[in-house]
Amino acid sequence: MTQFHTDEYVDFLSKVTPDNMDSYAKEQGKYNVGDDCPVFDGLFEYCGISAGGSMEGAARLNRQKCDVAVNWAGGLHHAKKSEASGFCYINDIVLGIIELLRFKSRVLYIDIDVHHGDGVEEAFYSTDRVMTCSFHKYGEYFPGTGELRDIGVGNGKNYAVNFPLRDGMDDVAYKSVFEPIIAKIMEFFRPDAVVLQCGGDSLSGDRLGCFNLSMRGHANCVKYVKSFNLPTLVLGGGGYTMRNVARTWAYETGQLVGQEMGPELPYTDYYEYYSPDFELDVRPSNMDNANSPEYLEKIKLQVFENLSRTRFAPSVQMTDVPRSPLVVQPNENDPDNEGDTEDLDEREQRLDDKDDDENPDSRYTERKWDARIERDDEFEDSDDEEMDALLGVKKQPGAEPRRPRITDHKNPYADMAEGSLAESGTTTPLDTTLPPAAAQADQMVVDRAQAANAAVGDAIMAAKASEDPRAVQPAMGEEVASNGTQRARSPQNAPSTTAQAPVAEPEDVEMGEDDVAEPPANAPNSNNTQAGVGPTATPPTDPTVAETTTTAPEDIEMGDGAAEAKEEGRQERDAEDVQGEMKREGEAGGIN
Structure with missing residues (x-):
C-alpha cells in the first residue's frame, strides 16, 4: 500500500x-x-x-x-x-x-x-x-x-x-x-x-x-x-x-x-x-x-x-533489473577475514535482524533514526497559525466550508420506495412500481372512494342538523362498497410502513356490494366523532412525523479537545494541499 x-x-x-x-x-x-x-x-x-x-x-x-x-x-x-x-x-x-x-x-x-x-x-x-x-x-x-x-x-x-x-x-x-x-x-x-x-x-x-x-x-x-x-x-x-x-x-x-x-x-x-x-x-x-x-x-x-x-505512442526505456548483486562488500561478520562477501540485500537483512534482536530500551542507532526520518517542513504551521496560537485564538469547528460528500447528491429519479426500504433494514428493496393499467385502476378506486367519503360526510352533517341519526343510514348503505374498497386498501390499524419491508403491491380489485360484510349492530360508527360508547380509537402515528421526532439532530456540539484536534488535522491537510498545488503549478510553469 x-x-x-x-x-x-x-x-x-x-x-x-x-x-x-x-x-x-x-x-x-x-x-x-x-x-x-x-x-x-x-x-x-x-x-x-x-x-x-x-x-x-x-x-x-x-x-x-x-x-x-x-x-x-x-x-x-x-x-x-x-x-x-x-x-x-x-x-x-x-x-x-x-x-x-x-x-x-x-x-x-x-x-x-x-x-x-x-x-x-x-x-x-x-x-x-x-x-x-x-x-x-x-x-x-x-x-x-x-x-x-x-x-x-x-x-x-x-x-x-x-x-x-x-x-x-x-x-x-x-x-x-x-x-x-x-x-x-x-x-x-x-x-x-x-x-x-x-x-x-x-x-x-x-x-x-x-x-x-x-x-x-x-x-x-x-x-x-x-x-x-x-x-x-x-x-x-x-x-x-x-x-x-x-x-x-x-x-x-x-x-x-x-x-x-x-x-x-x-x-x-x-x-x-x-x-x-x-x-x-x-x-x-x-x-x-x-x-x-x-x-x-x-x-x-x-x-x-x-x-x-499528444506524442504518438510515447516510449520509455525499459531495462531488465539484474538478478546478480549490485554491490559486493566484505562481510563485517567475518572474524577470520577469509574474504567472505555479502551483497546489499544480505547486508540489509542482517542489519534488520540485528535491530530486532536489540533491547527495545536501548538508544536508537543512527541507522534506526535514518529509517524514521521525515522532512522538517512536512508538518510546519504557517506564521498566521503560530500567531493565533500565541494569542490564544481558537478556530470554531465548522467555520470553514464543509467538504463535498458523495452522499450530498442523490438521484431524484430513483425509485421512491428506496428510502423507506433502507430504513426498514431491507438492504435490497423490492420494486413497488405498478404497471400503467394497474396504476389507472388504482386511481379510479381512489376517486370513487373520495366521492363516497364526500357523500357520507354530507349525510352526517345533514343528520346532525336535523338531530336524527337515522338519516345517515341510507347514504352509508349506498356507498358501503366504495368504503369497503377503501378500507381494504388502507386499514386504520395498519402498522407503520417504515416498521416493515414493503412488498410489491398487488393490483386492486374492485369489490361488489355482495362481497362486503355488514358490520355488527353494536359496532361503533367510525365516522361519527360524537359516539360515546367505548374508547376512542387512536389513529396510527404518521411515519413521517415519527421519523422527524426520532431523528437525532445533525449538529452535535463536540468537546473542545476533540473538536480542536480534528480542526488541527483539517488545517494540516489543507496546508499540504496548498503546497502540492503550488509545486504542481511551479513544475508546469518551468516545463511550459
Missing part, C-alpha cells in the same frame, strides 16, 4: 477502530476519515483485500498468466495519497497500475463510473505513461472535478481525458461517445495494458447516480474494450442499488469469458432480492436525457483535438 500512500496514513488505517477512534480525532480530520468514509470493524482487512486483489491481478497479467483479470471488490478511485474520500480508503487502481508499469510501457485507464475518478487522475496527472479517460457527470456533483480543460500538466499534458456529461445519459448516447473516444485513444496512445473501472452507479435507478444506462448498455463498454485483445484489468467501483449492481457485474463477467447469459436467475438464498421480475436485466427508465447530440458532438471534437496534440 505504501507504494502510493504515505506510511503515516496506512499506519493510521491499520490502528483505528470504532472503539479507539476518539483518541484519533486529529488524524481523522487530517485524513478525512469519519464523514462519508466512516471507521468500521475490519476496515484495514477490507482495504487489504481490495488492494491485494488488484495488485495480484496486475501481477498475473504481467506474468502472462491470464488475458483478463477481474476484481469486483476494487475500483476505489477517489482515495488520495494521504486522504480518504467518497467511500474509498486505499486506491487499489493506482497500486495496480504501478504494478503494470513494471513491465508495460503505457497503461490506459478507463472510468465509466458516474463520479469522476479524481484520485487516479491526480496520481498520474504529470506523466505520459498513463492516460486516464473518465466519462462522468459534471456540475454540482461529487467530487466537483473533471472539467474538459483538465488535460494534465508537464509531461502528462493532454494525457488526461475528461468527458463531462449531464443527467439522463442513455445507452445510445453513451455508445455514440464512448466507442469513438476509446478508438481514437487506442490509435494515438497504443497502450500495452488497459485498466477498466466499471462503477455500477451509472446504471438506471441508482440511488446516487443520475444516468439512465441499462445493464446491456453498461456491459457494451466492457465488451468493446475487450475487443482490442489487450491485457485488461477489470475492476468494480460505485453502485448503490445493490440488486442492479449484482446483476450487471454478473452479466459482464459472462461477457468477459465469452458466455452469453439468459434472463433466468438460478434459485439461491438471495433469490427474493431480485423481485418482482426475478430476471437478469436492468431496464432504463423514462428519464429525460439532458445531453443533446450537439453538446456531445462538441465535447467529442474537443477531445479529439487534445488527443491530436
